Amino acid sequence: MTNLYLVVLCLLIGIGxxxxxxxxKDAPKSLNTYLIYVVLPALALLYIPDTELSLDLLLPVLTAWISFGLSWLLFANLGKRMGWSKATIGCLIIVPGLANTSFIGFPIIEALYGEEGLKIALMVDQAGSFIIVSSIAIIVASLYGQGKKRKRDITKKILTFPPFLFFLIALSMNIGGWHFSGTIHEILSAFAATLTPIALVAVGLQVKIKSDTISSPHLWIGLGFKLILMPAVIFLAYRFIAPPESLIYKVSVMETAMAPMITGSIIAINHDLNPKLASLLVGIGIPLSFGTLVIWNLLVG
Incomplete structure (x- = not known):
């Protein structure tokens, strides 16, 4: 519960x-730059080398890919029909398309299902959400951002994106059986520990709740997709694949039902994809998700 209190407190500090x-004025952008260039690479080097790869975990990992794929399919087509700006479409694809599977997901899953549930959640985050936000989300941001991008430019942006580059390094370490220990491990842990407070303070700095923003249809469409539609898809579809009483099934549904991913909002903001909407999706989505998660937990039993 301490992590959940920290989430709310940091968000309120940012707003204050x-x-x-x-x-x-550029404080949020500076904080986001620190997160992208320092914290996310540290997380990759800290966790991925020690993550046990298993085919049994393919189903929960796929939830992240299904969510982002459906988000792209839905909002790209809906946005085109409704005449939304490219920036808004890109924002809605990325932010609601990614679940906050780590620093909100981890403490909730551990509280509900213990260490075994946390192991499954870790794979959802590292092999699902983290890979997507480090690669495919950058493609979407480049396609829907300002100016026309060449394929070569997009490829270069992905390959030079620090979290993706360090993900490849960390994956190579996993395959080779290498990992950091001692002083290096402690340093990486120290940087990784700053993710939650700094990311949420940065989001809080950009959340400006006004009557015109809170009534934005884009906001509620995005949150409806993230907190209701996507968990419902996994809740119904996975009942035919995994036993409803299994941890695989329960964690898959609950991780999908988490609030929008803060890292996704950082990507959207840094690419000027409707920064106000990106901040609101996270700033309002996180506290709102605490209520919807209770309902999904009752449904999965």
Whole structure:
């Protein structure tokens, strides 16, 4: 529960800091840059080398890929029909398409299903959400961002994107049976521990809840997809594949039902994909998800 209190507190601190006049206007962007270039690579090097790869975990891992695929399919077509801007479409594909499977997902899954559930959640995050946000989300951001991008430019952006580059290094370490220990492990852990507070403070700095923003149909369509539609898809589809009483099934549904991923919002904001909407999807989605998660937990038993 401590992690959940931390999430809410950091979000409120970020919102409160908006009233500090001496705070630089580009503070959120600076914090996001630190997260992308330092914290996310540290997370990759810390966890992926020690992650046990298993075919049994393919089903929960696939939930992240299914969610992002359906998000891209739905919002690309709906946005085109409704005449939404490319920036809004890109934002809705990326942010609601990715679940907060780590620092919100991990403590909730561990509290509900213990260490065995946490092991499954770790694979969903590392082999699903983390790979997507480090690669495919960058493709979407490039396609829907400002200006026309060449395929060569998009490929270069992915290959030079620090989290993706360090993911490849960490995956190679996993295959080779290498991992960091001692002082290096402690340093990586220290950087990784800053993800939750800094990311949420950055989001809080950009959340401006007004009547015109809270009534935005884009916001509620995105949150409806993330918190209701996608968990319902996995809830119904996976009942025919995995035993409903199994941890595989329960964790798959619950991880899909998590709030939008903060890292996804960072990608959207850094590519100027409707930053206000990206911040609201996370800023409102996180507290709102605490209520919807209770309902999904009752449904999966």
């Amino acid at each position: 800091l908006q009233w500090v006049s001496s705070l630089p």
